[in-house]
Amino acid sequence: MINTEMERIETILNELLVLSKPQKTNYKQKNITTILHHVTTLLKTQTNLHNIEITERIDSNLPPIYCDENQLKQVFINFLKNSIEAMDSGGRIHIEVSKMETSMLLVRFKDEGPGIPDHVLKRIGEPFFTTKENGTGLGIMICKQIIENHRGNMHIESGPLGTIVEVELPIF
Ligand SMILES: Nc1ncnc2c1ncn2[C@@H]1O[C@H](COP(=O)(O)OP(=O)(O)OP(=O)(O)O)[C@@H](O)[C@H]1O
Numbered sequence: 092m093i094n095t096e097m098e099r100i101e102t103i104l105n106e107l108l109v110l111s112k113p114q115k116t117n118y119k120q121k122n123i124t125t126i127l128h129h130v131t132t133l134l135k136t137q138t139n140l141h142n143i144e145i146t147e148r149i150d151s152n153l154p155p156i157y158c159d160e161n162q163l164k165q166v167f168i169n170f171l172k173n174s175i176e177a178m179d180s181g182g183r184i185h186i187e188v189s190k191m192e193t194s195m196l197l198v199r200f201k202d203e204g205p206g207i208p209d210h211v212l213k214r215i216g217e218p219f220f221t222t223k224e225n226g227t228g229l230g231i232m233i234c235k236q237i238i239e240n241h242r243g244n245m246h247i248e249s250g251p252l253g254t255i256v257e258v259e260l261p262i263f
């Protein structure tokens with residue numbers, strides 16, 4: 092019990108350190124499809140274990156975007172992890188990437204979880220706000236921070252059929 096709690100505190104501290112330290116950023120031109128595929132491959136064991144299928148529709152010929160690859164991986168992992176955790180009895184996560192008319196790429200994650208009730212949705216992204224027994228409540232806050240650093244936007248929409256997370260990222 093004490094060990095588990097210590098580990099939990101350590102996780103929280105590590106995440107906070109990452110957030111509070113001035114991070115050495117590493118912005119480069121990167122292909123978002125490659126980044127997404129790294130992440131989905133990484134989560135393969137998790138999704139298999141939970142009977143979750145990931146489907147995708149990714150536009151071909153997407154331009155590279157100027158980004159910090161590791162930070163974007165973190166964003167995609169946090170959102171996908173939330174979807175996996177929301178889908179107890181399995182289902183499908185659908186990922187779409189397209190180029191918008193503005194010079195932005197749109198990444199959408201759609202899950203088939205129970206959705207987010209309004210009172211939870213209102214508080215999402217608040218540090219330490221979690222409804223999970225073992226959650227730290229830092230996931231979405233970190234995503235918000237990283238997306239802001241990239242001059243992008245995020246938007247979460249949820250209903251009884253599931254949750255849709257949209258991330259817009261500028262190309263340059
Ligand atoms: N896809 C989703 N489906 C249902 N609920 C969600 C989804 N994404 C987020 N939530 C809700 O939002 C809360 C906050 O999410 P967030 O990722 O910030 O923290 P967490 O998942 O609880 O903990 P952590 O990510 O630090 O492990 C979650 O506890 C959950 O209630």
Ligand SMILES: [Mg+2]
Nearest residue numbers: 169173230231
């Ligand atoms: Mg989370």
